[in-house]
Amino acid sequence: SILLRLAMRYTRADAAKAQQYVAIATNPANGGLMSSNADNAKIVCSSAWPITGASTFTGTERANYYIAKPFIDQLKNTSDPRLSRIAILYEFPANDVATAGTKNTNPADQIGMPMGYNDATIVNAPGYPGKSGAAWKYSQVNREIMGKVDATYFFITYSQTQLLLAEAVQRGWVTGNVATIYNDAVRVHMGQMAQYDAKGTIPTSEMDDYLTANPFDPAKALEQINTQYWVSCFLDGQEAW
Numbered sequence: 194s195i196l197l198r199l200a201m202r203y204t205r206a207d208a209a210k211a212q213q214y215v216a217i218a219t220n221p222a223n224g225g226l227m228s229s230n231a232d233n234a235k236i237v238c239s240s241a242w243p244i245t246g247a248s249t250f251t252g253t254e255r256a257n258y259y260i261a262k263p264f265i266d267q268l269k270n271t272s273d274p275r276l277s278r279i280a281i282l283y284e285f286p287a288n289d290v291a292t293a294g295t296k297n298t299n300p301a302d303q304i305g306m307p308m309g310y311n312d313a314t315i316v317n318a319p320g321y322p323g324k325s326g327a328a329w330k331y332s333q334v335n336r337e338i339m340g341k342v343d344a345t346y347f348f349i350t351y352s353q354t355q356l357l358l359a360e361a362v363q364r365g366w367v368t369g370n371v372a373t374i375y376n377d378a379v380r381v382h383m384g385q386m387a388q389y390d391a392k393g394t395i396p397t398s399e400m401d402d403y404l405t406a407n408p409f410d411p412a413k414a415l416e417q418i419n420t421q422y423w424v425s426c427f428l429d430g431q432e433a434w
Contacts (some may be wrong), residue, residue, distance in 0.1 A: 212366040227351040234349040243342035250340035256287035256328035265305030274399040276300040280332040287328035306331040352382035372409040
């Protein structure tokens with residue numbers, strides 16, 4: 194799975210090399226790829242050894258970090274069930290979980306922080322929601338699911354691997370059914386939400402509804418695959434970038 198990721202890095206720099214190493218990575222004789230969320234490469238954190246973003250999301254920096262508008266809009270515009278597990282609006286966003294007041298996870302109410310503003314000019318942003326003390330009332334990472342101190346930190350996942358495989362199939366570098374692989378990748382990332390916390394669990398019916406409303410479109414295959422890779426890499430900033 195690591196080799197597949199590395200091979201796909203060469204897609205635009207050296208397509209022949211990318212195809213060569215995709216073939217090696219996907220060959221069952223070489224060990225094969227991840228086959229389920231049980232194979233996810235991760236660190237299960239604890240209060241003694243907190244997740245990397247703990248100070249950012251739940252500690253002294255919690256008033257300074259928000260979810261960006263493009264990401265919120267992507268999930269909101271597609272009625273993505275992950276949004277209600279990822280994003281939250283706190284009544285008092287600078288406070289800790291115990292004193293943060295009302296916790297709103299309603300997808301329709303989430304507000305992503307827009308790009309291109311600073312402390313002084315953001316008051317001019319469309320839909321500016323105001324402040325609560327030192328913190329803006331934009332959506333933040335849910336501190337009881339993905340943002341809690343003992344959340345799981347993922348390095349390489351089955352959903353990422355499946356999406357890379359879907360792209361390789363779409364490019365004709367390996368055989369397979371792109372739509373099937375893509376749909377599986379979306380489902381398993383939604384399933385991965387439960388590995389952060391049981392509160393993140395997404396029922397199968399919600400996964401079905403999402404894929405019915407947002408079906409795989411062969412004409413937009415690469416756009417859809419890479420958009421889902423971006424979603425699947427949330428909290429893995431370097432990989433998302």
